[in-house]
Amino acid sequence: MINLDDIKSFFIEIGELSYFTNRFFKEVFKRPFETKELLNQCYNIGNRSFLLVGITGFIIGLVITLQTRPTLQEFGAEAWMPSMVSISIIREIGPVIIALTVAGRIASGMGAELGSMRVTEQIDAMEVSGTNPFKYLVVTRIVAATLMIPILVIFGDAIALYGSYIIEFIKGDVSFQLYFNKVFKALEFGDIIPATVKTFFFGFAIGLVGCFKGYYCSNGTVGVGKAANSAVVLASMLLFILDFIAVFVTDIFFNI
Amino acid sequence: MMKQEWHIQDAKPAVEVKRPMIKIRNLKKAFGDNTVLNGFDLDLFEGENLVVMGKSGTGKSVMIKCLVGLIEPDSGSIEVMGKNIVKLNQVELDDLRTDIGFLFQGSALYDSMTVRENLEFPLRRHKKRYAENFDTTELVTKTLNSVGLAHTIDLMPSELSGGMKRRIALARTLILKPKIILYDEPTSGLDPITSKEIVELMRNVQREYKTSALIITHDVDCARVVSERMILLVDGVNYAEGTFAELSKSEDEKIRAFFK
Numbered sequence: 001m002i003n004l005d006d007i008k009s010f011f012i013e014i015g016e017l018s019y020f021t022n023r024f025f026k027e028v029f030k031r032p033f034e035t036k037e038l039l040n041q042c043y044n045i046g047n048r049s050f051l052l053v054g055i056t057g058f059i060i061g062l063v064i065t066l067q068t069r070p071t072l073q074e075f076g077a078e079a080w081m082p083s084m085v086s087i088s089i090i091r092e093i094g095p096v097i098i099a100l101t102v103a104g105r106i107a108s109g110m111g112a113e114l115g116s117m118r119v120t121e122q123i124d125a126m127e128v129s130g131t132n133p134f135k136y137l138v139v140t141r142i143v144a145a146t147l148m149i150p151i152l153v154i155f156g157d158a159i160a161l162y163g164s165y166i167i168e169f170i171k172g173d174v175s176f177q178l179y180f181n182k183v184f185k186a187l188e189f190g191d192i193i194p195a196t197v198k199t200f201f202f203g204f205a206i207g208l209v210g211c212f213k214g215y216y217c218s219n220g221t222v223g224v225g226k227a228a229n230s231a232v233v234l235a236s237m238l239l240f241i242l243d244f245i246a247v248f249v250t251d252i253f254f255n256i
Numbered sequence: 257m258m259k260q261e262w263h264i265q266d267a268k269p270a271v272e273v274k275r276p277m278i279k280i281r282n283l284k285k286a287f288g289d290n291t292v293l294n295g296f297d298l299d300l301f302e303g304e305n306l307v308v309m310g311k312s313g314t315g316k317s318v319m320i321k322c323l324v325g326l327i328e329p330d331s332g333s334i335e336v337m338g339k340n341i342v343k344l345n346q347v348e349l350d351d352l353r354t355d356i357g358f359l360f361q362g363s364a365l366y367d368s369m370t371v372r373e374n375l376e377f378p379l380r381r382h383k384k385r386y387a388e389n390f391d392t393t394e395l396v397t398k399t400l401n402s403v404g405l406a407h408t409i410d411l412m413p414s415e416l417s418g419g420m421k422r423r424i425a426l427a428r429t430l431i432l433k434p435k436i437i438l439y440d441e442p443t444s445g446l447d448p449i450t451s452k453e454i455v456e457l458m459r460n461v462q463r464e465y466k467t468s469a470l471i472i473t474h475d476v477d478c479a480r481v482v483s484e485r486m487i488l489l490v491d492g493v494n495y496a497e498g499t500f501a502e503l504s505k506s507e508d509e510k511i512r513a514f515f516k
Binding site: 113116117120121122124125126127128129130131132 | 321324326346350351353354356358360361362364365366367368377378381382425428432
């Protein structure tokens, strides 16, 4: 049975998230710009996720190629392999899986870090020392996530295609040049641009939700755990919703 | 609740009476049905140490957070150095906050930063409080020296004991040369010897930095040593006011309960 309090708290959370988003857009263009902290966050989110994204991307490439090859072989269509794999990785699988992987690391990290800063009064300490904690902690993290996720996705996609090439090389003796010639021939403007643009929104959603859950954390250490956990769940759910919207909009404008 | 006879109207600070640094009038704050402050008044004069004592949950921390704008009161006025903080905009409030040091109960050191970075953090944002060509490292070292912990400069907060954290937190508030320091339970969670050291440090800070201090505590020993005047907070209002000696001799049951 649906609990009335759950429905009420759901709408309260939507309202608070909207207020939080609105505050972000108000603060992001105001001085002072916390450039040093922004670069620090870009390093934390970007550089420290390269290995995770690289391994994930490589495995995606290997698995998709291994799984698809027998089916294409049945129809004698192995030559389509690079085009098929590249389109599916660039358009959909790469951005979504890599964003989900990074969301698990980034959103939970932000939720836990800001949550523990909240319950140990570090955010209050920052505020009473005359520093705007929203600008220093939240704005920098959201902007860094928005900028870094697209770079990570592009990197992950490239590694995934390389993984796919390795299987093609082993199973079909396809050369590097031939494989990537076919990849670039198959990819069009309508595949790359919308897929890249949506990753900015993915990054924004991951940063926003992670910071939102952490910034309003309460109830001590239990609250910190809940903040980290719910940040990942909500961020993952938002990624799928955003992906659906992106596919829908792309379909309208690029007719694919 | 009415203020009763123990409210000492003519209580004077031990230090010569000076201008009020903080003036709170009829402060009210409720969280839902729970009324925490119900018409609280307070005057903190320049150079004095004022202790506010009360049981847990009587609104001491809420009051001190209202003072720096962390919590918005429902009604009443709070003047800090002549400025009504409720009416200040964000820029004016941030500017005023640099004159107020706040020592949090749990120290609230930034745990991702070293001790040096903790002290440099407020300094980077408020450089105008010092001459243009001041040496940051020298200032940080000097401030750490004043709390006796210069050797911890490159340590992380997780490597410090509870008492050391409290001292570093005090150093972080002192680095901006505040005119007022608010202490939220400065000795809670510390052993008696460390508590004594912190109390001694608070007295030294007052002498060296000429600060006014508002101290929230339920530690009677701390109150006895540092207070020049005390306010007892019961049910969200001033129940009694006076010096430690005056209040500790009281026959009133509620007041005696504080000193048992």
